[in-house]
Amino acid sequence: MRWVENTFFDHLDKFGNSLGYENFGIAFMLSMVPWETPTDRDNFIREITGQDVKGGEPSNFNPDYLEF
Amino acid sequence: MVSGGFRPEAEQNNPFSVSGTGGNGQSGKFVAEKAAKAAQLRPSGFTQGMNTAISQQISEGGNVATTANAANPASKLPSGEGIAQLLGAIEPLDSEPQEFRPITDGIDGYSGRGSEVIPRSLNPNNRQIENVDLIKRYLPDLLNAARIPGAPDSYKRMINSLMREIM
Numbered sequence: 001m002r003w004v005e006n007t008f009f010d011h012l013d014k015f016g017n018s019l020g021y022e023n024f025g026i027a028f029m030l031s032m033v034p035w036e037t038p039t040d041r042d043n044f045i046r047e048i049t050g051q052d053v054k055g056g057e058p059s060n061f062n063p064d065y066l067e068f
Numbered sequence: 069m070v071s072g073g074f075r076p077e078a079e080q081n082n083p084f085s086v087s088g089t090g091g092n093g094q095s096g097k098f099v100a101e102k103a104a105k106a107a108q109l110r111p112s113g114f115t116q117g118m119n120t121a122i123s124q125q126i127s128e129g130g131n132v133a134t135t136a137n138a139a140n141p142a143s144k145l146p147s148g149e150g151i152a153q154l155l156g157a158i159e160p161l162d163s164e165p166q167e168f169r170p171i172t173d174g175i176d177g178y179s180g181r182g183s184e185v186i187p188r189s190l191n192p193n194n195r196q197i198e199n200v201d202l203i204k205r206y207l208p209d210l211l212n213a214a215r216i217p218g219a220p221d222s223y224k225r226m227i228n229s230l231m232r233e234i235m
Contacts, residue, residue: 003218012213013223021229025198028206056220 006038018027018045203230 004010008031015027035041042053075081173180203210213219215229 001216003216003220009213009219009223012210013220016226019223021107021226021233022195023200024226024230025195027201028202054222056222065110 006035006041008032010038011035011041014041014045015055017054017056018049018051199230200234203234207231207234 011023011031012027013035015030019027019030030044033041037045045053170178170180172178174183174186176182210227210230214224
């Protein structure tokens with residue numbers, strides 16, 4: 001099992017990092033939206049934040065990084 | 069004197085026996101007076117038929133046949149006791165008028181009331197409480213997702229940060 005784009009956890013990564021950890025509750029709810037494509041989701045994030053999307057890109061995925 | 073029969077010399081058989089005033093004679097004057105009288109009795113400008121109908125309604129008395137409350141005030145308005153009950157049911161929302169409150173109303177440490185008057189849903193601490201609730205409830209799943217091979221660093225950092233928050 002590997003990290004897959006356009007899934008709940010991928011959405012959570014993007015929304016949580018783009019909206020800020022303090023808005024985790026909102027990010028959680030928005031991650032449950034069945035976004036048609038990652039592009040649609042990212043466009044939505046750009047619209048509401050006015051900034052580029054933050055969060056891990058597939059090329060940056062690092063399976064070894066975990067503190068706990 | 070002979071009575072009856074056709075008399076050629078009679079007035080009605082005289083073709084030159086025409087009133088000197090013509091149409092403005094007594095007969096015409098009478099019609100003009102009647103017209104003026106009718107107009108005087110019809111000040112509202114209604115047509116003659118309408119005026120007659122209204123006059124008939126007025127003379128018969130009673131309420132005008134309509135559903136408008138204004139036309140039948142007595143039949144629709146509540147009684148004095150009903151009004152008193154209605155007014156008694158309306159209570160003031162707040163004894164202090166809102167327009168007299170300072171602009172700092174709702175902020176602690178300034179004039180006006182403190183943050184206790186702000187609805188709970190607008191309290192910024194609620195968001196923190198909501199975050200902690202969500203993290204606690206879904207922590208096992210969030211942790212498992214962080215262990216998925218290929219999970220981005222940003223996700224792991226976020227989970228680490230949120231875990232620190234609830235500890």
